[in-house]
Amino acid sequence: MSAAGPPDPADEPGSPHTGRRRQRWVAGSHRWQSLIAAVVTAVVAAVAAIVVAVISRPPPPPPTPDPQQTIADGGSGTVVTTRLARQYADPAATPAGVAVYFEGTVSGLDPGWTVIALVRRANERSGWPVALADVDRSRGTWKATVHVARPRFPLEMATGVVLMSAYGEDSAASASGTSKPRATPGPTGAATPQGLLEALRRDGPEAEGVEISSPFRPVPTTAP
Known part of the structure; x- marks a missing residue:
């Protein structure tokens, strides 16, 4: 070992x-x-x-507004919404005229302002077909029919608001539905609803006191 x-x-x-x-x-x-x-x-x-x-990081940009619901000034941020718009044959508007029917809602509409509907013919920037809307302020709804006597298709439409007092309309009377001309005409010289319509038909969205609430877009062709 x-x-x-x-x-x-x-x-x-x-x-x-x-x-x-x-x-x-x-x-x-x-x-x-x-x-x-x-x-x-x-x-x-x-x-x-x-x-x-x-x-x-900077805050994200605000979302792009829907063209069906955009903001007009209307005195204090009026919101005008178009829920329905259709064109159809109108025998009252000749020759071969059409009518464009509008329905929508409105909120924040101050006294003295009202809703307007405009139609633009193709390749034409004058002679504006326009209508003052029938506004139900208590319900926040409006409707209007624009008659187009000489349609050049395709038609385009837009909505907006107009300051009635810019054309001599008393604001308080307009809001109550008992509109009366002021003693002093507005800056355009018009002192009646007819004078307001004439100015709107002449100048369209560039007329005095007008705020457009939506971009022009094609008018649907289906009858209401």
């Missing part, structure tokens, strides 16, 4: 090999600690940058 050999010098507590292994382990540990610290620092910096970007 052979005797056990002497211990490996590397395993002896005081061996220089043991010291070198310990030094290598400590050095490797320091490298890992440095790497982990660098990763943590990078992550913290990235999170801080994201938070700063979110805080400093």
Whole structure:
């Protein structure tokens, strides 16, 4: 039976090999600690940058309004909505005339303002077919029929509001449904509803006191 050999010098507590292994382990540990610290620092910096970007981001732009429901001034932010618009043959508008029927809702309509409906013929920017709407202020609804005597298709339509007092209409009387001309005519010289219609037919959306609430768009052709 052979005797056990002497211990490996590397395993002896005081061996220089043991010291070198310990030094290598400590050095490797320091490298890992440095790497982990660098990763943590990078992550913290990235999170801080994201938070700063979110805080400093400008608010998103407001949504684009639906053309069926857009805002006119109307004195204080009137909202005019067109729920129905149809064109059909109109024997009263000759020759070969058509009528365009409108229905809609309105809110925020101040006294002295009313809703108007306009029609534009193709390739024509004068002689505007227009109508003053029949407005039920208590229900917030309106309707109008625009007669087009010389239609040039396709027809386009728009809605808006008009300040009656700009044409000599007394605001309080207009709101109560008992409209009377003012003693002093408006800036256009018109002092009656007929004078208002004449100005609207001549100048259309550019007439005095008019605010258009929707862009011009094609008129549907199905009869109401």
